[in-house]
Amino acid sequence: MDNMAYKPQYPETTSSPQYGVPYPPQTQQYPSQTQDYPQQIQQSSNNVTVVTTGGYQPAIVTTPVERDWTVPAVLATLFCCFPIGICAIITAVNARNQYLSGDTEGGRRSSILAKRLTLSSVILGVVLIGTIIGLYVWVLSSFYDYY
Template sequence: MDNMAYKPQYPETTSAPQYGVPYPPQTQQYPPQTQQYPPQTQYYPQQIQQSTNNVTVVTTGGYQPAIVTTPVERDWTVHAVLATLFCFFPTGICAIITAVHAKNQYLSGDTEGGMRSSILTRRLILISVILGIVLIGTVIGIYSSGPHYY
């Protein structure tokens, strides 16, 4: 086989490229644009929601924004800490965790999730208080029932 058949054919250059030499002027001009684009119409989005804390602005059709206020649920964090310290601490710790979770959900705009977490926090605080009262009452009842000789 002939090795010349597989050799790529490149044009021979006689000199190295020269730097700093300007390019030759371009003679080819672009054709003028004759097609006109149609005028753009105003775009109105169907629904945009912007939410901050407890105020949600809903824009429909792009004409008049409607302001929807969401009720602020009660913050149960302080109650959860007090129930943890003075009542039954295992359910109190769970109440603290769900209270912080509810607050974070409200701040992120998830009001439905925040309401569910707030209701769960309130239930856990109530369970903690009831169990704390029962436990303290049982301990007082045992030690006040009479003399104990050990």
């Protein structure tokens, strides 16, 4: 392998440098270190994202705040159908984390799924509790009619 490709090429001189004679011009050009590259800085909060680029005015982008379904999911887990409610809690927390990280589309999708799971838990819980109460009343009424 030829290592000459990796070594800088210098003009060969056989004599010592002479004073007052300028050096030969450099053939290799390096990029300027003072070029202004735009730097992007993002600062995010719950619903406002500020994007600044080097030398330009900051742009403020507002994102709509979606409803947080964490509290209704916890209540649905405690008082209705807990297996579906646990999934609703996990999805609601995931939606909140996605919003806080700036992923509004993913947060919106997770929020919609959390809403559906929470409402499903409430509906299924009401149906199950109503069925249990109805069976209890039916069994008690048939027991007292028998004696």
